[in-house]
Amino acid sequence: MVEYKNNFSRQNPSESLEKKYTVLSLDGGGVRGIMTVEILAELEKKIRKDGHPDFKITDKVDCVIGTSAGGLLALMLAAGYSATELCEPSAIENKESSKSNTQKQVSIMEEIIFDTFQNPSGIIQNLEEESKYNQEGLRKQLREKLNKKLKKVSDDAKMSDLNKTGKKLRVLITAAEFKDRDGGPHITAKIFDSENEYDQDFKLMDIGCATSAAPTFFNIVKISQKLPGKIFQQLELIDGGVYANNPAGIGFAYAAMKVKSENVRVISIGTGYEDINMESKQGVVDKLKVYLETKIGKKFKILDNNIENKHSILDWYSGELLFNVIFDVQKYYALLLETFAKQMNDNYVRINPPLKQKTELDDVKQEENLKEWAIEYLNSENGKSNLEKAAKILMEIEDYNAKALKQLKQTANLLVYAECIDQQPSKEIREQIALFSKFINSKFSDPQIEIDESKLDQTQINIELNLISLIKSKNLVRKQPEDTISQDSTSQDQ
Numbered sequence: 001m002v003e004y005k006n007n008f009s010r011q012n013p014s015e016s017l018e019k020k021y022t023v024l025s026l027d028g029g030g031v032r033g034i035m036t037v038e039i040l041a042e043l044e045k046k047i048r049k050d051g052h053p054d055f056k057i058t059d060k061v062d063c064v065i066g067t068s069a070g071g072l073l074a075l076m077l078a079a080g081y082s083a084t085e086l087c088e089p090s091a092i093e094n095k096e097s098s099k100s101n102t103q104k105q106v107s108i109m110e111e112i113i114f115d116t117f118q119n120p121s122g123i124i125q126n127l128e129e130e131s132k133y134n135q136e137g138l139r140k141q142l143r144e145k146l147n148k149k150l151k152k153v154s155d156d157a158k159m160s161d162l163n164k165t166g167k168k169l170r171v172l173i174t175a176a177e178f179k180d181r182d183g184g185p186h187i188t189a190k191i192f193d194s195e196n197e198y199d200q201d202f203k204l205m206d207i208g209c210a211t212s213a214a215p216t217f218f219n220i221v222k223i224s225q226k227l228p229g230k231i232f233q234q235l236e237l238i239d240g241g242v243y244a245n246n247p248a249g250i251g252f253a254y255a256a257m258k259v260k261s262e263n264v265r266v267i268s269i270g271t272g273y274e275d276i277n278m279e280s281k282q283g284v285v286d287k288l289k290v291y292l293e294t295k296i297g298k299k300f301k302i303l304d305n306n307i308e309n310k311h312s313i314l315d316w317y318s319g320e321l322l323f324n325v326i327f328d329v330q331k332y333y334a335l336l337l338e339t340f341a342k343q344m345n346d347n348y349v350r351i352n353p354p355l356k357q358k359t360e361l362d363d364v365k366q367e368e369n370l371k372e373w374a375i376e377y378l379n380s381e382n383g384k385s386n387l388e389k390a391a392k393i394l395m396e397i398e399d400y401n402a403k404a405l406k407q408l409k410q411t412a413n414l415l416v417y418a419e420c421i422d423q424q425p426s427k428e429i430r431e432q433i434a435l436f437s438k439f440i441n442s443k444f445s446d447p448q449i450e451i452d453e454s455k456l457d458q459t460q461i462n463i464e465l466n467l468i469s470l471i472k473s474k475n476l477v478r479k480q481p482e483d484t485i486s487q488d489s490t491s492q493d494q
Helices: 030-049 069-079 083-087 108-116 136-149 204-211 248-255 278-296 319-340 364-378 381-395 400-420 427-444 453-473 482-493
Strands: 021-026 063-067 089-094 103-107 170-181 184-193 221-227 231-239 264-269 348-351
Touching (some): 021 069, 021 248, 030 069, 030 108, 030 264, 030 364, 030 381, 063 069, 063 248, 069 108, 069 136, 083 108, 103 108, 108 136, 108 364, 170 204, 170 248, 184 204, 184 231, 184 248, 204 221, 204 231, 264 319, 364 381
Parallel strands (some): 021 063, 021 264, 063 170
Antiparallel strands (some): 089 103, 170 184, 170 231
């Protein structure tokens, strides 16, 4: 099978614009996605109060990336919904909650999440029905809500429709391609990308079902991908949370292909956290073990860590090993962001409220608690600080003149460095430099501004001192004339 990767229109970093590029990253978490919507709605509310009454989160975002519930939310935001709109009560339904069992008003996002965990399929061990739920409710909700917002009547909304909304918003949705080959399961990352030409024909509801297909909860989602030459390939997809429940690191990597990494801003919204103890750790492993055994149709044979007993992928299985592999992948993306946080000039914020009690992905009875926990966190000192930082990242206006000055200083350093190593510019480069110098002079020549030549000299001295230090540290010296070298050699011989 041919695997077509995204055709990145990567700019050369040296030619990338010095503009900020903001990534909104949305975690997976099933029903806990209710917390994400609450947080984003509060962020919109804060900015609207600060003088932007019609503000939507996507007004100031260049890229939105999501996994599972975060992927569903990303699709809704990209289609044109505001977080506030998704959070406001919009329908009356008879839904159970942790505090009541009466008719109540629910929001658009609650409708989607509630219907996702309807239609139970039966017991997981039933080989005819591999999952706990089917996705008919989710598919229905996505078709209705996305088609309505994108004004689709005769056919279902596709990825290409997101590019027709008038917003230059990149949409990335994580999923994982599941392949059973060579005696064991293989999982390969699949990122649905609104800028990838091979992803344009995917239906949005199929993408939503794929990113949400958590093992044991839902069956594998099978969809076809159109490739060049009228070729179609079948994809079998599961929840992207198996490798990137927090997709912020992936979002950062994609953004760094557009602009310099120092200009990337990342706002990462979580779905709540709890301490992972051995009991919950084993729960994760047991569910995946049951799923893989059911899918492959055979039992894992060896459950010890004796390397001499391990031959195939299935033989390598052990609860602790499998768990560590999955969660080490998650840690990798978190580490990626931590590594680049300083380079991003601290323009990274993670908003992730603590959970007061264990909440399963499908525990819809916790909806009211989840809202309360989110608001309680946002009213805490840490929550207020993070929300303020997120608002600043979104709304802060860049000083492009200051950035231009910074680049001019860097240019001065490069020119002096070239002079220090006797590197002469070609005629073409001299002409280009002269043209840019003329352009800069035309922009900044002001007869009312008196130039203090001593400041220029001092700046030049500082540049040269720094370069001399650099040259010495790198053992770079000017090439000496041959006769001087000969004289030095003669002196040394004597």
